[in-house]
Amino acid sequence: MEFPILIAFFAFIFYLRYVPDKRSESEKEEDRLSENIALYRSGDLSKAFDTFDQRIKQYPQSSISYLYRGLCNKQMGNLTLATKDFLTGISYDNTFADLYTELGKVQRETGQLEDALTSFTTAIRVSRGQAPEPYHQRGLTLQVLGRGPEADIDFATEEFIEQQEAREKQNQTETKRPPWFDRKLLLNIMLVFVWSALLIVSIKAASSIHLPYLTAVVLSVALGFAEPDRGWILATTQCITLLVVYMYVMDRPSSQARTELEYFMLFGAIGLTFMTSFLGAFLKKAISS
Structure with missing residues (x-):
């Protein structure tokens, strides 16, 4: 499911980038x-x-x-x-x-x-x-x-x-670039902690990779869309939060198979976070232009 969503997302960005060009x-x-x-x-x-x-x-x-x-x-x-x-x-x-x-x-x-x-x-x-x-x-x-x-x-x-x-x-x-750190970025970072908690919950509750990966795609696109120039800060914060909370706060599964599955979901979600946050930023800039 996640990959068709990414393909559709790429197609939508391609449309925004090339089709509306009226020159x-x-x-x-x-x-x-x-x-x-x-x-x-x-x-x-x-x-x-x-x-x-x-x-x-x-x-x-x-x-x-x-x-x-x-x-x-x-x-x-x-x-x-x-x-x-x-x-x-x-x-x-x-x-x-x-x-x-x-x-x-x-x-x-x-x-x-x-x-x-x-x-x-x-x-x-x-x-x-x-x-x-x-x-x-x-x-x-x-x-x-x-x-x-x-x-x-x-x-x-x-x-x-x-x-x-x-x-x-x-x-x-005369248009000035926004400061590197401001109230908007702080609020978005606080929101990242909430999203990271949702991802952790989905990883612990899911019986397959689909729910965590889909959640990671949706939330990470929102990261890039919210901060097209500073989205990498939010993505990095989310990945670090996921690792720290999972490794040092959450209990480990009792079975080896479940442990491997959760690791697979965790690191897959981290990879999707960086990839789709970039796509979210690209989408915001394409719409703005």
């Missing part, structure tokens, strides 16, 4: 290609171009690779090739705002102002109005078109988004 494929690939992107940002255009060109040969539908190969082409003055790369990337993923933004920049440079305006507007729509760069670029294009009041609105929106991002970043920076 587009290009956004996910951007994370995977972070080293290649860093190469482009370092200014080594020739090497960066070769890297993304090779990536496209291996994965012809890699929109993020088309974006950065297009940027390399743009930096090297190949605006026609850059436009082709951006359009190809959009054809594979039309939810990636940076492709529309960079396409719009090239269109503006080549005098295609209305097309550029459309590209920047699409970038704003695709990014759900949360990215400042498309507003800035559309504002510049509106200025060139002589539509100053509309440009001012875009610049004001850009400034608002940047201020909002700055506040969020400052709040994250």
Whole structure:
């Protein structure tokens, strides 16, 4: 029974970790290609171009690779090739705002102002109005078109988004980690003693390993869930408590077979405590994210 529960628990964590990810494929690939992107940002255009060109040969539908190969082409003055790369990337993923933004920049440079305006507007729509760069670029294009009041609105929106991002970043920076030992941890440690007593009772009363192991799984998951960062303290406390109480407080069984069974249940419960407390912490972090 215990092992099917663990398998189901692993499956649930896998679901939380991967299924709810709402990012587009290009956004996910951007994370995977972070080293290649860093190469482009370092200014080594020739090497960066070769890297993304090779990536496209291996994965012809890699929109993020088309974006950065297009940027390399743009930096090297190949605006026609850059436009082709951006359009190809959009054809594979039309939810990636940076492709529309960079396409719009090239269109503006080549005098295609209305097309550029459309590209920047699409970038704003695709990014759900949360990215400042498309507003800035559309504002510049509106200025060139002589539509100053509309440009001012875009610049004001850009400034608002940047201020909002700055506040969020400052709040994250100012967030302090909880102290290593506090009242919450003390209360949880007291609760661990109660749970350890339940485990000891289940070990002494059970006629098979199922009840103690199931109890250990449920209680240890709760340990990690209650303290995702300090759960190891609770798990260690519980294991030490189990050993000390069983070895020095509880009476030994009269039969050798019963003694061996209780030892098997005791040390199995200790192993499950560490394993499933970690899973409980992982579950809490997966839900929180």
